Amino acid sequence: MTGLTRRQFGLFAGASAAALSLPTYLRAQGKPRVVVIGGGAGGATAARYIAKDSDGAIDVTLIDDSEMFTTCFFSNLYVGGYRSFESITHSYDTLQSSYGITKVTGRASSVDRAAKTVTMADGSSIPYDRLVVSPGIDLIWDSVAGYSEELSEIAPHAWKAGPQTQLLKAKLDAIENGQQILMVAPPNPYRCPPGPYERASMMAHVLKEKGLTDAKVIILDPKPKFSKQGVFQEGWEKYYPGMIEWYGPDVHGGIEGIDVNAGTVETGLDTFKGAMMNVIPAQKAGEIAASAGLTDDSGFCPIDAASMRSTVDEAIFVIGDACIAGDMPKSGFSANSQAKVASMNIRGDLVGSKVFPAKYANTCWSLIETGDAIKVGAQYAPGDGKIASTQSFISQMNEEDALRKANYEESVGWYAGITADMFG
Amino acid sequence: MAAFGRYRWHISSLPASVPAIFIGIVLWAASPHGVGAAEPETLYKRCATCHEIGEGAKHKVGPHLDELFGRKAGGLDDFRYSESMRAAGEAGLVWTADTLDQYLERPRDFIKGNRMSFRGMADPADRQALISWLETATQQAPAADPTVEEVSTSGPVSGFADIVLQMDGDPEYGEYLAGECVTCHQASGHADGIPSIVGLPKDYFVTSLFEYLNNVRSNDVMKLRVANLSNEEIAALAAYFSSLEPQ
Numbered sequence: 001m002t003g004l005t006r007r008q009f010g011l012f013a014g015a016s017a018a019a020l021s022l023p024t025y026l027r028a029q030g031k032p033r034v035v036v037i038g039g040g041a042g043g044a045t046a047a048r049y050i051a052k053d054s055d056g057a058i059d060v061t062l063i064d065d066s067e068m069f070t071t072c073f074f075s076n077l078y079v080g081g082y083r084s085f086e087s088i089t090h091s092y093d094t095l096q097s098s099y100g101i102t103k104v105t106g107r108a109s110s111v112d113r114a115a116k117t118v119t120m121a122d123g124s125s126i127p128y129d130r131l132v133v134s135p136g137i138d139l140i141w142d143s144v145a146g147y148s149e150e151l152s153e154i155a156p157h158a159w160k161a162g163p164q165t166q167l168l169k170a171k172l173d174a175i176e177n178g179q180q181i182l183m184v185a186p187p188n189p190y191r192c193p194p195g196p197y198e199r200a201s202m203m204a205h206v207l208k209e210k211g212l213t214d215a216k217v218i219i220l221d222p223k224p225k226f227s228k229q230g231v232f233q234e235g236w237e238k239y240y241p242g243m244i245e246w247y248g249p250d251v252h253g254g255i256e257g258i259d260v261n262a263g264t265v266e267t268g269l270d271t272f273k274g275a276m277m278n279v280i281p282a283q284k285a286g287e288i289a290a291s292a293g294l295t296d297d298s299g300f301c302p303i304d305a306a307s308m309r310s311t312v313d314e315a316i317f318v319i320g321d322a323c324i325a326g327d328m329p330k331s332g333f334s335a336n337s338q339a340k341v342a343s344m345n346i347r348g349d350l351v352g353s354k355v356f357p358a359k360y361a362n363t364c365w366s367l368i369e370t371g372d373a374i375k376v377g378a379q380y381a382p383g384d385g386k387i388a389s390t391q392s393f394i395s396q397m398n399e400e401d402a403l404r405k406a407n408y409e410e411s412v413g414w415y416a417g418i419t420a421d422m423f424g
Numbered sequence: 425m426a427a428f429g430r431y432r433w434h435i436s437s438l439p440a441s442v443p444a445i446f447i448g449i450v451l452w453a454a455s456p457h458g459v460g461a462a463e464p465e466t467l468y469k470r471c472a473t474c475h476e477i478g479e480g481a482k483h484k485v486g487p488h489l490d491e492l493f494g495r496k497a498g499g500l501d502d503f504r505y506s507e508s509m510r511a512a513g514e515a516g517l518v519w520t521a522d523t524l525d526q527y528l529e530r531p532r533d534f535i536k537g538n539r540m541s542f543r544g545m546a547d548p549a550d551r552q553a554l555i556s557w558l559e560t561a562t563q564q565a566p567a568a569d570p571t572v573e574e575v576s577t578s579g580p581v582s583g584f585a586d587i588v589l590q591m592d593g594d595p596e597y598g599e600y601l602a603g604e605c606v607t608c609h610q611a612s613g614h615a616d617g618i619p620s621i622v623g624l625p626k627d628y629f630v631t632s633l634f635e636y637l638n639n640v641r642s643n644d645v646m647k648l649r650v651a652n653l654s655n656e657e658i659a660a661l662a663a664y665f666s667s668l669e670p671q
Binding site: 049167333336344349363381390393412413416417420421 | 536569596597600601604606607608609611612613615616617643644645649651652
């Protein structure tokens with residue numbers, strides 16, 4: 001105190017008094033800071049909505065290890081030849097230039113929850129007042145005996161869009177008439193419940209277009225039933241007779257293991273052999289979620305259904321495939337919807353903006369064949385301690401051609417809409 | 425004649441349209457669709473989200489465009505136009521290559537208060553290409569009953585809609601709720617397969633939502649969304665979307 005003049009002391013005291021009336025984060029520095037880990041349907045949307053709706057009052061940093069983002073949704077349409085790879089790949093440029101978001105390209109390796117910092121793989125650290133964790137899924141490689149990350153270069157999973165998707169398409173394009181493709185479908189819960197079955201449709205579409213109608217897609221499923229099963233199987237019968245075979249555990253007797261180099265899948269009752277394998281293992285929340293201590297025994301992150309706030313740490317929100325979202329499926333649409341609820345609550349926390357009751361929605365469209373898409377959708381709200389479905393619909397069998405065609409056009413419109421909503 | 429002065433199409437029809445037509449003719453001579461103009465079929469995709477064309481065309485969000493040239497603005501009895509579009513027709517506006525050119529440049533300036541959710545087509549060459557193409561493409565006859573997919577506002581729909589229209593929607597709440605809409609309906613007002621809802625007038629917005637509730641409109645996704653909205657929420661959404669301008 002002796003070093004200060006009366007005048008300096010006065011200024012100092014005045015500043016402190018003003019600071020005391022402010023929340024902690026404003027005392028520490030200028031603007032409150034939000035860091036978002038993961039730049040997909042959840043993370044990009046959250047970053048954009050927080051930046052947009054706070055009008056610059058919140059400093060937003062988005063961390064993703066890629067320069068460009070390839071969407072998992074519509075990646076099956078790339079496999080089917082309906083979309084180019086470029087058309088499902090997006091840049092973060094507008095989020096930076098028009099929304100003032102700082103994009104950090106790199107891998108977040110850990111979270112120091114006590115210090116409220118994210119540590120990057122290069123050793124740097126980024127402080128936050130609120131953290132959004134939206135890392136998507138990681139694959140549990142050894143959930144399929146005989147599979148590994150290395151072997152995914154031979155038998156792609158293509159369950160994270162990017163080079164894996166391109167590898168899958170290249171292998172599909174090399175299939176000859178009479179050959180078999182083996183798909184090992186994942187157990188619940190996993191990203192994109194109708195995804196494996198839309199993919200099988202797209203594979204059959206490519207083969208049929210080339211006249212390879214004696215080639216086959218065999219789906220070996222650990223689940224006794226799957227999403228939109230009735231309408232998918234109706235479509236397969238109509239468009240691809242004899243080209244797609246689906247076997248649940250009561251037929252194959254359980255998937256015991258695979259030999260990627262031999263191209264075989266060993267099941268309880270039989271051995272299947274294929275010229276190409278697509279192995280989609282069991283899934284868990286992206287690694288950073290577990291290392292930050294946000295996951296429970298299920299491998300995913302429990303959240304408060306009314307806000308998407310982690311039940312473990314009130315400064316952290318977990319959205320998208322990494323969270324336990326009750327009745328909501330793991331989908332890009334769900335992640336985008338959850339991001340808006342999280343963003344609203346984060347703005348409420350940091351700048352005191354109004355917080356309205358949480359509402360969630362999801363719709364998933366799946367393409368079976370050109371001009372024939374099906375859909376499933378639901379509304380959700382917090383209830384019974386989880387995000388609960390309040391109402392839903394699903395495509396029916398024997399629907400009119402015009403409706404299925406309209407579904408497809410709607411899905412194309414949705415893709416343009418959600419990607420604009422994510423990336424600006 | 426006094427009523428004409430309310431519309432820019434009348435005031436500015438000579439000075440604005442003569443050079444536009446002149447340029448159009450010069451460009452037309454140089455290439456099939458004008459120098460620098462996009463393909464008209466591609467340009468029309470932006471219209472096709474809301475307007476049908478060709479034999480048997482029906483009304484969608486906008487009226488069908490068959491036999492458009494020479495049609496009085498707001499002139500189809502079975503389509504629900506905005507008041508201002510009807511009034512423009514009553515005041516003498518007829519759709520020709522010239523009036524369409526002016527309208528499509530900035531629809532909202534040309535007829536204030538009309539509900540076409542389209543920002544406009546700035547490039548004169550694009551407009552000329554599109555209009556020339558439309559002149560041929562719109563010659564077929566529309567469906568005998570073009571209203572099948574569109575709606576009457578009579579009965580319970582208009583009754584419930586009126587109640588909501590009298591409520592003061594909270595635009596801030598509407599903005600939050602709109603998060604659910606803009607996953608598909610782009611906030612910019614662009615439309616790629618899903619209609620734009622940006623800038624829709626409240627009455628049209630609210631009535632349309634009630635038409636989903638009453639199965640007059642059939643889209644499953646929309647029916648589901650609307651079934652979960654309270655009257656207060658519909659009013660809030662209408663207040664928010666009607667306050668926006670397409671970009």
